[in-house]
Amino acid sequence: MISQNITRLINEQITKEQYAAQLYLSMSAWFCAKDLDGIANYFRIQSKEELMHADKMFDYLKDVGEQIILGEIAKPPYEFTNAVEIFEKALEHEKIVTKSIFNIVKNANDEGDFATVSFLQWFINEQVEEEANASQLVSKIKMVCDNPSALYLFDQELATRVFNPQTA
Ligand SMILES: [Fe+2]
Numbered sequence: 001m002i003s004q005n006i007t008r009l010i011n012e013q014i015t016k017e018q019y020a021a022q023l024y025l026s027m028s029a030w031f032c033a034k035d036l037d038g039i040a041n042y043f044r045i046q047s048k049e050e051l052m053h054a055d056k057m058f059d060y061l062k063d064v065g066e067q068i069i070l071g072e073i074a075k076p077p078y079e080f081t082n083a084v085e086i087f088e089k090a091l092e093h094e095k096i097v098t099k100s101i102f103n104i105v106k107n108a109n110d111e112g113d114f115a116t117v118s119f120l121q122w123f124i125n126e127q128v129e130e131e132a133n134a135s136q137l138v139s140k141i142k143m144v145c146d147n148p149s150a151l152y153l154f155d156q157e158l159a160t161r162v163f164n165p166q167t168a
């Protein structure tokens with residue numbers, strides 16, 4: 001039902017989502033080491049969500065009867081200058097993922113592969129949310145990073161985030 005080109009792009013996207021999970025887990029580890037457990041929790045959940053995204057694509061390839069070929073997941077960075085840099089990198093990364101998903105949608109559209117276009121609609125909406133959240137957090141971390149009591153509250157705010165597999 002879907003072309004080899006689209007199958008390849010989705011297989012590559014699975015690896016990209018898994019890399020995003022690695023990256024966010026590495027960011028979580030950085031915050032753990034700084035005892036900012038709330039922010040660490042936020043990135044840990046981000047990481048789990050990315051794995052769910054990879055799973056969704058895995059299931060889609062299964063449903064359309066195409067071969068799932070997993071790629072190599074690169075080692076994520078683990079040294080960061082400060083918290084602001086991490087949030088900025090997270091936003092930057094979401095933008096890269098959005099572009100990559102748009103590229104698959106464009107290819108699917110050009111090929112008249114409306115099943116894939118429809119499948120990826122969820123991801124298009126998800127990326128709008130991801131970028132909005134990431135961008136808001138960049139603004140917030142910039143507001144609080146030089147003020148320990150504000151940072152403490154920000155950390156507490158992010159500690160309340162819970163993982164919901166239904167909406168991931
Ligand atoms: Fe994702």
Ligand SMILES: [Fe+2]
Nearest residue numbers: 020050094130
């Ligand atoms: Fe994401």
